[in-house]
Every structure is written in structure tokens, then in C-alpha cells.
Amino acid sequence: xxxxxxxxxxxxxxxxxxxxxxxxxxxxxxxxxxxxxxxxxxxxxxxxxxxxxxxxxxxxxxxxxxxxxxxxxxxxxxxxxxxxxxxxxxxxxxxxxxxxxxxxxxxxxxxxxxxxxxxxxxxxxxxxxxxxxxxxxxxxxxxxxxx
Amino acid sequence: xxxxxxxxxxxxxxxxxxxxxxxxxxxxxxxxxxxxxxxxxxxxxxxxxxxxxxxxxxxxxxxxxxxxxxxxxxxxxxxxxxxxxxxxxxxxxxxxxxxxxxxxxxxxxxxxxxxxxxxxxxxxxxxxxxxxxxxxxxxxxxxxxxx
DNA sequence: GATAAAGTTTACGTAAACGTAAAGGTGTTT
DNA sequence: AAACACCTTTACGTTTACGTAAACTTTATC
Numbered sequence: 001x002x003x004x005x006x007x008x009x010x011x012x013x014x015x016x017x018x019x020x021x022x023x024x025x026x027x028x029x030x031x032x033x034x035x036x037x038x039x040x041x042x043x044x045x046x047x048x049x050x051x052x053x054x055x056x057x058x059x060x061x062x063x064x065x066x067x068x069x070x071x072x073x074x075x076x077x078x079x080x081x082x083x084x085x086x087x088x089x090x091x092x093x094x095x096x097x098x099x100x101x102x103x104x105x106x107x108x109x110x111x112x113x114x115x116x117x118x119x120x121x122x123x124x125x126x127x128x129x130x131x132x133x134x135x136x137x138x139x140x141x142x143x144x145x146x147x
Numbered sequence: 148x149x150x151x152x153x154x155x156x157x158x159x160x161x162x163x164x165x166x167x168x169x170x171x172x173x174x175x176x177x178x179x180x181x182x183x184x185x186x187x188x189x190x191x192x193x194x195x196x197x198x199x200x201x202x203x204x205x206x207x208x209x210x211x212x213x214x215x216x217x218x219x220x221x222x223x224x225x226x227x228x229x230x231x232x233x234x235x236x237x238x239x240x241x242x243x244x245x246x247x248x249x250x251x252x253x254x255x256x257x258x259x260x261x262x263x264x265x266x267x268x269x270x271x272x273x274x275x276x277x278x279x280x281x282x283x284x285x286x287x288x289x290x291x292x293x294x
Numbered sequence: 295g296a297t298a299a300a301g302t303t304t305a306c307g308t309a310a311a312c313g314t315a316a317a318g319g320t321g322t323t324t
Numbered sequence: 325a326a327a328c329a330c331c332t333t334t335a336c337g338t339t340t341a342c343g344t345a346a347a348c349t350t351t352a353t354c
Contacts, residue, residue, distance in 0.1 A: 010300070020301085025342060039302055040350075056252050061208020063340075074259065077266035082278075085271045092264050099253055099260075105203050106246055106253075112221065113246075117239050119224035124232045131229075157330070167331090172312060186319075186332055210310075301350065308343070319332065324325105 007043040009034075012051055026054060029064055031071065060102070070095070154190040156181075159198055173201060176211055178218065207249070217242070 004011075009020045026032045027041070032050055034041040043051075050071070057067035073088055080088070151158075156167045173179045174188070179197055181188040190198075197218070204214035220235055227235070 008300085019343080021344085022342065024302090029341090038350075041301085056256070059208060059248060060252050060256070061206065065340090073267075074263050077263045078270045080270070082271060082274050085267055085274070088267050089264065089271075092260055092267070095260060096257075099257060101206060102249075102253060105207050106249060109203070109207070110243075110246060113239055113242060116221050116224045117236065120220075120232055120235050120239070123225050123227070124229060124236075127229050127232070155330085166313080168314085169312065171332090176311090188331085212310090295354105297352105297354085299350100299352075302348075304346085304348105306343105306345085308341100310340085311338100313336105313338070315336085316334085317332100318334105320330085321328100322330105323328085 005045055007048060009041050009043070012043055012048060015048075016051060016055055018055070023051065026051070026064070029068070031064060031068055152192055154195060156188050156190065159190055159195060163198060163202055165202070170198065173198070173211070176215070178211060178215055 007015075009023055012018075013020045013023060023032065027034060031054055032043075032047055034043045034047050036042065053071070054064070054067055057064075057070070062070075069091065073091060076084070077088065154162075156170055159165075160167045160170060170179065174181060178201055179190075179194055181190045181194050183189065200218075201211070201214055204211075204217070209217075216238065220238060223231070224235065
């Protein structure tokens with residue numbers, strides 16, 4: 001085998017930098033369904049992937065309910081009646097719109113961060129110019145130009 | 148003037164589909180600082196932009212605290228000591244990393260949605276093929292091919 | 295076989311982000 | 325001036341997503 005194929009709760013907690021409480025909470029919310037050996041939870045590779053997806057959802061601003069909805073989509077994309085499948089396609093379409101909005105949001109935020117950073121660097125340069133004049137009036141001065 | 152240049156609280160609430168309670172909450176959290184005429188809040192164009200930014204932050208999964216931090220960056224990008232400005236640049240860099248991660252997250256999620264949608268459509272086609280056979284055995288059948 | 299380390303359940307606590315309701319001021323329109 | 329719409333503050337309630345602590349069992353190790 002390439003890697004381990006089962007994990008303890010603290011294995012995953014360490015790997016993904018969450019607490020065991022968090023992982024147990026996700027199980028209580030039916031987002032994870034680890035096997036048991038006696039009382040002890042045993043996580044499979046699939047469980048590990050699930051956890052990774054939950055945390056990705058969090059980074060994207062999804063609630064656990066939304067992530068659960070996505071899991072249902074993935075899990076049931078082969079089952080269900082025609083009506084169910086059509087509903088799923090609609091849900092997928094809505095999620096796609098949401099993602100498209102996020103992309104726009106990200107673009108705009110990047111532009112604003114660019115401009116904030118530019119202003120910030122200008123202000124810094126200004127400060128250093130003043131400091132430079134002060135230094136040259138008391139001692140020596142270096143080149144004014146910067147690469 | 149091109150558009151209105153002041154707004155009531157319910158103007159903004161309607162435009163952005165939030166409650167007035169939400170807007171008042173943002174003011175209490177110092178994310179908005181509307182003017183007052185007597186007791187009544189009067190929102191400027193700047194306030195309106197702020198609100199838009201807050202809601203964009205929400206869509207991106209930012210907490211109000213994170214959004215406030217960004218506001219501070221924008222507002223203070225021209226002020227502060229050299230040390231402060233350098234700290235701001237670091238904060239900006241961290242935000243950029245966060246955004247980069249989000250882009251990756253979005254890409255992967257899109258791939259998964261593609262595959263979920265494909266499976267979904269396959270399952271649908273399968274169902275319709277069966278329905279087609281059933282129909283043809285009792286009555287007539289239409290073309291099997293789909294555009 | 296003691297004891298420490300990691301696992302478990304149960305249960306109360308908490309921060310964030312509002313919802314909801316009460317009680318009242320302002321203003322305008324019929 | 326009565327009624328209605330919209331504004332305000334104050335304050336307690338609610339949901340989500342865990343944190344924290346207590347009490348207990350199972351597993352590893354010396």
C-alpha cells in the first residue's frame with residue numbers, strides 16, 4: 001500500500017489542524033460516518049476525503065448545511081427518480097451561479113488589494129524619502145533611485 | 148446628479164436584501180458610520196459602498212472581524228508609521244494567500260460539480276432509455292438519438 | 295499491573311451574526 | 325387629529341459551530 005488506509009481521530013485532527021471535538025461534531029451532524037471498532041472510531045480514506053471537502057467548504061464560506069447538500073448531490077447523482085435527478089441538476093445550477101459570483105468577488109477584491117498595496121508602498125516611499133533627507137542633512141546620502 | 152446621494156436605512160435594506168436590523172448591527176460593530184439627522188440615520192454613497200463590501204465579504208466567507216481588518220487596511224494605507232505600513236503589507240500578503248487558496252478551492256469544486264452533473268445526466272439518460280423501451284413495447288417509439 | 299495516553303459520552307458554555315418583540319418618537323396624509 | 329408608515333433604542337432569543345470540562349473506558353508502555 002502507498003499510504004495508511006485507516007486513521008484515528010487524532011491522526012486526522014493533526015493532519016487538518018482541527019480538534020477531535022470538531023470531527024466528532026461533524027459525525028454528529030452526519031457529515032462523517034466513520035466505522036467503529038468497539039467504541040473507537042476508525043476513519044477510512046473516504047472519510048478523510050470527506051473531511052477535506054468539509055474544510056474546503058468552510059474556506060469557501062459554506063455552512064455545514066450547504067456542504068451536506070453538496071454531499072447529497074455527489075452521493076445520489078446515480079440514484080433517484082427522474083424528478084429527483086432534475087431537481088439535483090437545478091441545485092447544481094444554483095451552486096454554479098454562487099461560484100460564479102464568488103469568482104467575481106475575488107477579482108474585485110484582488111483589485112482593491114492591489115490599490116491598497118500601491119498606496120501603502122507610496123506612503124512608505126514617502127516616509128523613507130523624508131528619512132533620507134534627514135539623514136543626508138546630518139551625514140551622507142545614498143542613491144535616490146530604487147530598482 | 149446621476150443618482151440619489153443619500154439613502155435611508157430601508158432604501159439600503161431593500162436594495163441589498165438585508166434587514167434594517169442587520170444594517171444597524173453593522174453600525175454597532177463600527178463597520179458603518181452613517182450620519183444622523185436628529186436620531187435618524189442618513190447613509191451616504193460611501194456608506195452604501197461599505198455595505199456592499201461587507202456583503203461581498205460575507206459571500207467570500209469572511210467574518211465581520213476580517214472585513215473590518217480589510218477596511219482598516221484600505222483606510223490607513225496612507226497613514227501610519229513605517230512599522231505600521233510594513234505590518235499592513237504583511238497582512239495584505241496573508242490575505243492574498245487566503246484568496247489564492249480560495250481560487251484553488253473553487254477550481255476543484257467546479258471539477259467535482261462537473262463530474263456530479265455528468266453522472267446525473269447519465270442516470271437521467273438511462274432512466275429515459277428504459278422509459279423509451281417501455282413506451283415502445285406498449286405503443287410507438289421515437290428516435291433514440293438526442294441532439 | 296500500574297500508569298499514562300488516547301479514546302469515549304454527556305452536557306453545559308460561548309462567540310458570531312443576526313431575529314424578534316416591546317415601547318416609543320417623527321412625519322405626513324387623509 | 326387619527327391613522328399609518330417609518331424611524332429609533334433596548335433587550336432578550338436563536339442558530340451555527342464548535343470549546344471546555346467531567347467522568348469514564350480502552351490501549352499502549354514501562
